[in-house]
Amino acid sequence: MLFFLVSFLSFLLLLLKPQQSSKSMSNLWESLKKLGVLVTRKRPRLGFLEERESNYDDEREEEKKGFCLVDLPDLALDSILEKLPPLELWRMCGVCRLMREKGKSEHLWEKHLQQKWGGLINGDSYKEWMRSQAVVPTTSRVRKGGFLSPLMSIFGHRLDHNNNDDEDHRSCSSFSLMNFYLSLESGKFWFPAQVFNRENGHVGFMLSCYDAKLSYDSTRDKFVARYPARGRTVIEEGIEWDRIRAPSVNTPPNVLHISKCLDNLKPGDHIEIQWRKNKEFPYGWWYGIVGHLDSCGRNSLDFNFNCLCHTNETVVLEFKQYSAGSRWRRVTVERKDHREIGNETDGFYGGIRMLCREEEIAKWKHFFPKCTIE
Template sequence: MLFFLVSFFPFLILLFKFLPLQPMPSWASEVTLLSNLFWKEFLYSLVKSLRNCSLLSARILSISSSMSSKRRCAPRVEIEEESVDMSVLDLPELALECILGKLSPAGLCNMAAVSSSLRDRCRSDHLWERHMKEKWGRVIGGVAYRDWQLYSASRKDSLGGVVGSTKQKKWIGAFSCVWPLSWLKSRIESSSKPSNPLPDDSIMSWYLSLESGKFWFPAQVYNREHGHVGFMLSCYDAEISYDHHTDTFHARYPPHGRRTIVIEEGVQWDRIRAPPVDTPAHDLHISDCLNDLHPGDHIEIQWRRNKEFPYGWWYGVVGHLESCDGNEHFCHCHNSDTIILEFNQYTPGSKWRRASVNRKDHREGGNETDGFYGGIRKLHSKYEIAKWKKMWPTEVLE
């Protein structure tokens, strides 16, 4: 190395002496930058090597002195076993998995910062699937999952970016094949990327985005706008975001008609649900249960005030025809083409109390005065029925 330096300096002196004083080409500044980087790295490596040699020499001297002292004291001192500290990584594989499986999300995040080995283990999807299902399973549906995939893909595109400009890539690639400048490309690329980034498509990343409130996802809100009387016993589509400070949600309702975007804060968990169907809020839901509806069945039906409004899902029950006395032994309402729907939250005689739909001819029905009725879904789950009854208004609506 010393011979290289001694022979290299005269070459530089002769080169600069016989070069004509002409304007430097455009690539000269880049070569100067490479030269500065080379000598800076070379000096850094030289100092580091000398330092390592001194540390190694000191270590060897201390080991030899300690060994000689042990030999002198060997006849008078009994040999004792050295105590070895045991870490969590020394545990059997099954025991370690059981411990990690008992940790909370915060515990997994803290454990992931201990070492690279634990980091990879604590980010495993199978550890986060349980936490995702326990906390978010009731409000996350298939539509939200598809939106998350699009969201994570867009983040990859925006963050995947270029390491440097095209010009920088060209001259780095040209010189990277020549030693000792091969380190230059790797150092620049590594410095531009975050160390050990969290995969955007991992369940842990999805969970943390939900927890932080950064990801707004589609869901439905019961009795929207703080239980406004015009929305009692209904459930409307919204985009919601979690607020971990209050353990509630922000709900953002899309604009419709002359109304602008409405944002409701402080929405409790029990007022949120995952959309039961994938039908968009402005589309008619295709019913597949009309032939199976009988008096007493619990249903949800699409309803909107006018054509500009989105549909909301409203709770009701199937009633009897006016010609039927309600006797279950003589009732033939299920054979009729007309289905009577009852909304018992309204007073008897109210125009909102009863409605009829055609069992055979499925289409949107209604008018600008009474609103428009859309698709119907039959409720089979006792949990869904109990959820609607829990939202029942304290007073009968007019």
């Protein structure tokens, strides 16, 4: 192309008149210099332009394909998944196989379980949920260190399986913490827990805590409870979060709890004691305080008296939600060979557990009635 232009310009010079040759030659020279500059500027950039055009083609191809989230580094992708709320994390599991594997990761759902259900769910709840599933695991691998780790020593939620074995794969999926969380959130799983002041704070259950099976109502953010009672079930709805706790002991509600704290009880200690109306009913846990014996002399004018109630074989338990003259106000139990005591009129008292944690005591005080009960 350049050769053609130079030849053409040379031909024009031959046609120019002599008087115009000097001026025309100068103009032609300037034109050639400009042309030379343009050519020299462009030539070194030809390779770059070809490379850039190739890059543009690749970019256009990428734009056609669209950006893919799974192309992110694992660390960045895991960081995104950790910040997703449970519902969005569950939805991500339906995107592709990789997202399903990452979205069902144990540590992600363990965090969500701890944040929302940690105060209500324990190992017994998880084991009961596993028993309620249709698939029974044959092998297990325990992940240590999590808040559900005590139950993992018996039932592992992550199962070793062969990828070619569909049955083992379904078994592993069935026992994932994600499915456990979804069963709780949907209300399909009735988990064991205890309810304070059952039946909407009925006066007959003031400062008590009874075992029940609970189902979560996510639309109202409340619970429905089922209480076993003499072969029938009592239903209570609209239970708030603050009225629920995980079972305090592993003792079933119809079994006497073995008391291990009796030798250490002294006046002022906070306790829970089993009580039931008759032997056909399950026990409930009732809040009380260790009191002084009548022979203690605490009301004397001698401020230097030495209380020896903690050395006596008899322990006084006081239930201060009842008035001083009520038959439910005080009861005495023996430190040694303690067993169920009572009668059909006053009910039956069972095992005792001492409250040592301040949050447990504060919980009971939160429900203390404003007026005493007769």
